[in-house]
Amino acid sequence: MTRVVQISDTHLSPHKAHFEANWAPLAAWLEAQRPDLIIHTGDVTVDGADEEEDFRFCAARLATLPAPVLAVPGNHDVGEAGHPYQPVDAARIARWRRHLGPDWWSRDLEGWRLVGLDTMLLGSGLEEEAAQWRWLDGTLEAAQGRRIAVFTHRPLMIEHALEPDTGYWSVKPDPRRRLLEAFDRHGVALVATGHLHRAHDSERDGRRYVWGASSGFVVGPANQPPMPGEARLGAVTYDFAGDQVRVTPAEVPGLTTLWIDDVLHEVYPPRAPLGAA
Numbered sequence: 001m002t003r004v005v006q007i008s009d010t011h012l013s014p015h016k017a018h019f020e021a022n023w024a025p026l027a028a029w030l031e032a033q034r035p036d037l038i039i040h041t042g043d044v045t046v047d048g049a050d051e052e053e054d055f056r057f058c059a060a061r062l063a064t065l066p067a068p069v070l071a072v073p074g075n076h077d078v079g080e081a082g083h084p085y086q087p088v089d090a091a092r093i094a095r096w097r098r099h100l101g102p103d104w105w106s107r108d109l110e111g112w113r114l115v116g117l118d119t120m121l122l123g124s125g126l127e128e129e130a131a132q133w134r135w136l137d138g139t140l141e142a143a144q145g146r147r148i149a150v151f152t153h154r155p156l157m158i159e160h161a162l163e164p165d166t167g168y169w170s171v172k173p174d175p176r177r178r179l180l181e182a183f184d185r186h187g188v189a190l191v192a193t194g195h196l197h198r199a200h201d202s203e204r205d206g207r208r209y210v211w212g213a214s215s216g217f218v219v220g221p222a223n224q225p226p227m228p229g230e231a232r233l234g235a236v237t238y239d240f241a242g243d244q245v246r247v248t249p250a251e252v253p254g255l256t257t258l259w260i261d262d263v264l265h266e267v268y269p270p271r272a273p274l275g276a277a
Contacts, residue, residue, distance in 0.1 A: 001034045001239050001240065001241040002036045002037070002109045002110070002239070002240045003036050003037075003237060003238070003239050003240075004007040004035060004036065004037045004038070004039060004114070004236050004237070004238040004239075004240065005030060005035040005037075005038050005039070005067075005235055005236070005238070006032055006038075006039050006040075006041070006192055006194075006212045006235060006236040006237075006238065006252075007026065007030070007038060007039075007040050007041075007215055008040065008041040008042065008153075008194030008195075008212040008213065008214055008215070008233050009041075009042070009194050009195065009197055009209075009214035009215070009216050009217075010022075010023065010026070010040070010043070010044055010214075010215055010237075011043055011045070011046050011076065011214075011216040011217065011267075012044065012045060012046065012054070012057060012058050012061060012216075013045060013046035013047065013051070013053075013054045013057060013058075014053055014054070014057040015046075015051070015053070015054075016046045016047070016082055016196055016266070016267055017219075018046075018140075018258070018266065018267055019046075019216040019217055019258055020265050021256050021258075022215050022216055022255050022256060022258070024254075025252060025253060025254030025255050026215045026235070026252055026255065027061075027064065027065060028076065028254070029235070029250075029252045029253060029254070030065055030066055030235075030253040030260075032238060033068045034066070035036075035066065035067045036067055037069075037070065037107065037114075037165070038065055038066055038067050038068070038069045038070070039069075039070050039071070039072075039114070039116070039151050039192075040062070040069060040070070040071035040072070040075030041071075041072055041074075041151055041152065041192065041193060041194035041195075041212055042069060042071065042072050042073055042075075042150050042152075042153030042154075042194050042195065043074030043075070043076045043077060043153065043194065043195070043214075043216075044058045044073075044074070044077055044078060044100065045057075045058050045076060045077050045147070046060070046076060046267060047075065047076060047268075048077040048078070048095065048096070048099075049075070049076060049077060049078055049079045049086040049092055050068050050086065050251065051093055055077075055095060055096070055098075055099035055100065056099065058099070059099040059100055060098070061116075062100070066179050070101070070105055070116055070151075071100050071101070071116075071228070072103060072104070072116045072117060072118055072119070072151055072153050073093075073096050073103050073118050073120050073153060074120070074153040074154075074194065074195060075120055075153070075154070077092075077096055077120075078092040078093055078095075078096050078103070078118075078120050079092050079120065079230055080120050080248060081120070081121070081122060081123040081124035081125075082123065084126075085127070085271055087120060087124070088120045088124050088126070089124075089126070089220075090126065090127075090128065093118075093121075093126075093128055094110045102106070102116075103116075103118040103120075103121075104116055104117050104118050104135060106139050109146075109147065109240050110240075110242065111146055111147060111240065111241075111242045111243040111244075112146050112148070112149060112240050112243070113139070113143045113146040113147070113148050113149070114148075114149050114150075114151065115139060115140070115148060115149070115150045115151070116150075116151045116152070117132070117136065117151070117152045118132060118152075118153075119148060119153050119154040119171055119196070120153065120154070121170070122171060122172065122175035123174070123175055124170050133178075136182065137182065138186070139188035140182060140183075141186065143186065144150075144215065145241050146170075146243075147184075147189045147192075148186060148187065148188045148189060148260070149188075149189060149190040149191075149192065149238070149243075149245070150183070150188055150190070150191045150192070151154075151191075151192050151193070152192075152193050153170055153193065153194050153195050154169075154170060154193065154195045155169075155170045155171070155191075155193040155195060155196060155209070155211060156170060156171045156176050156179060156180065156191060156193075156209075157170050157176060158227050158228070159168050159228070159251075160204065160212075161176070161177075161180055161205070161228075161256075169196065169224075169225070169227070169269050171193075179243065182187055183207065186251065188207060189207060189208065189245075190207070190208045190210065190245065190247075191207060191208070191209050191210070192209075192210040192211075192212060192238075193209070193210070193211055193212065194211070194212050194214070194250070195222075196211055196219075196224075196227065196229065197213065197214040197216075197217065197218050197219045197231065197260075198211050198227065198228075198229035198230060198231055198232075199211060199212070199213040199229055199230045199232055199236075200228050200229030200230070200236055201247065201249065202215065202228070207208070208247070210236060210247055210249075211229055211233055212234075212235065212236045213230075213233055213234035213235065213236070213249070214233060215233055215234070215235060215252060215255060216233075216258070217233075217259060217260045218231045218232060218233060218257060218258070218259055218260070219231060219259070219260050219261070220259055220260075220261040222261055223260065223261055223264065226235075232253055232257070233252065233255045233257060234249060234250050234251055234255070235250045235252055236248065236249055236250060237250055255277070259274075
């Protein structure tokens with residue numbers, strides 16, 4: 001059996017320590033789990049999209065964990081396509097890679113292929129996006145009979161595959177359609193994501209979708225529309241054995257339930273419109 005633990009949305013920074021209290025209990029819990037691999041599904045940093053020191057700080061923290069760490073970027077790490085202030089770009093992707101390694105990757109277990117995708121690239125038009133699509137096609141094709149689990153930051157959908165654009169909350173309809181077509185062709189069995197700061201486990205069209213809870217903070221209804229799942233902190237364990245996997249949403253003892261709503265304007269202050277005095 002191989003134990004993989006998913007953590008997500010830690011939002012750590014040496015300068016904005018609002019969620020720092022939750023790192024020590026998370027690290028202690030991970031030590032007790034004795035994982036073979038840790039996967040971080042993004043928003044590692046508070047603001048790595050603009051602050052290189054956030055990446056230095058977080059890379060040092062991840063290096064202390066009791067197993068190898070693979071990660072995929074979140075919007076606060078590398079920006080996102082079309083964002084007016086932090087568009088994903090080559091420089092931001094290079095900063096991630098310099099400190100945390102590849103932003104897309106695969107890892108084979110007995111019976112499984114784990115695939116990490118950078119959903120922040122989707123819709124950007126960057127060469128990195130085209131390269132990731134080419135890589136994904138080849139990686140899924142070459143799974144050699146292994147079942148496939150995909151890890152991303154942003155979920156593909158909130159309610160269903162044909163839903164309209166949900167804006168900030170999920171992958172846009174066009175890249176979602178392309179991903180789902182590829183996942184259907186290659187029998188992707190599991191998609192695990194972060195971003196929503198909610199815990200949820202569901203099955204749609206024969207595929208399991210897991211939303212990993214944040215260990216940093218939760219989001220109140222004033223800043224998030226109604227959606228499935230539970231606004232709570234935690235992590236997820238995946239015990240892979242042969243072609244099976246046991247998925248366990250995990251409580252992490254010692255985490256303090258912090259609400260971004262209470263400190264939003266300190267952590268992510270509003271920006272003046274471009275060109276404003």
